Amino acid sequence: MDAQWRRWAESAQQPVAITGAGISVPSGLPTINRSWRGVPLREIFAAQMFAGDPARFFACYRELMLEWREAVPNPAHRALVRAGVRIITQNLDGLHQVAGSGDVLEVHGNLRELVCQHCQGVYPAHVAETNPLPHCPTCAHLLKPNIVLVGEEVRHIATAADWVGQCDLLLVIGTKLEMAPVRDLPQIARERGVPILACNRRAEEMLPALFA
16 A cells, blocks of 8 residues: 555545445446346446337346345445545445445436336335336336436536535546546546545455555
């Protein structure tokens, strides 16, 4: 562990972390690059797939839900809680909240809920477990997982930019930041001269050591 990194971590008063799928891999969860029955998850979780083949979409969704339910936070999630780090996450799994983080922006939504795009009703994800095509109990329209699909706009990006604009340490954990507009957030910190620490692998070892 670089001594300068430790000094930055110890002195930070408003640390912020941008996290991606890599932080949850040690918890047993997949990245978006994994495939389902030969089809990349990136293609399954696309607006076009949901609109054109919702039965296939929900078949994959139900299988992933089983993995998500068994997942628990790992030492990387817990280290961020202890350090009081604000979280901007691209993940859908909710493990930051389960670990105890209070300030969390889920820019891609979450797997915990299903929403009705007609009446805006919100329902727990288990509604989809036994129903191949879950429909809204109120208005009978098809429910949609409360996630941002490929082809849709991310959420909370203005608030995320504000958080990065206020931080005095930025962590980029488990993500290569390949997708706009989240990939542009570090530039806000860079222009202010804020230290940026990137860890794309083994965050479950690095973060506990950094915030020991």
